[in-house]
Amino acid sequence: QSALTQPASVSGSPGQSISISCTGTNSDVGNYNLVSWYQQHPGIAPKLIIYDGNKRPSGVSNRFSGSKSGKTASLTISGLQAEDEADYFCCSYAGSSTYVFGTGTKVTVV
């Protein structure tokens, strides 16, 4: 069970849209529509922002959206804001009640 692959960093200007990819295998991302995304600011526990690939919990901005194609899931942040600067992690169900996280992506608002 290897970690899902994410780009180490992504940057964008305020107002722009950025996307973060999360690539797995046919044993996890490719086999289940059960990818979740977490936002983590420094020193704070991660916060769920997307679940089941493309659903947002109550209270999460609609600027965050998720999608999946094959073995790759993606998180898109539209209308980038300074407060979006954080680390982002994807996570996929991998069968038999097990989970695998992505390597993490640092988003910088320049």
Add this chain to the structure above:
Amino acid sequence: QMHLQESGPGLVKPSETLSLTCTVSGGSISSSDYYWGWIRQPPGKGLEWIGSIYYRGFTYYSPSLNSRVTISVDTSKSQFSLKVTSVTAADTAVYYCVRLGRTYYYFDSWGQGTLVTVSS
């Protein structure tokens, strides 16, 4: 609003056993709707799912840690616990206790996390 709080030693010696407890409040640990789990994050690195437990004691572990990890639950105290044996510096991390669903597949409630350092 369910609250999870980790507790345990912040320093463990190499080759010894790391032990942490998570206390659940604001809801029932015996709810049939949830699993309870542990996730860790080495300093400056990514998240790693360690394992999960159902209140009836069914456990699921990461294949990479399976031989060294035990998760248990004490419903009378509304607590679940983590033990990691034979620790090394690589086990130094912030450890989070989390809630996940029995019928949903994401972590929707997190403790604040506790840093455990493995050092002599």
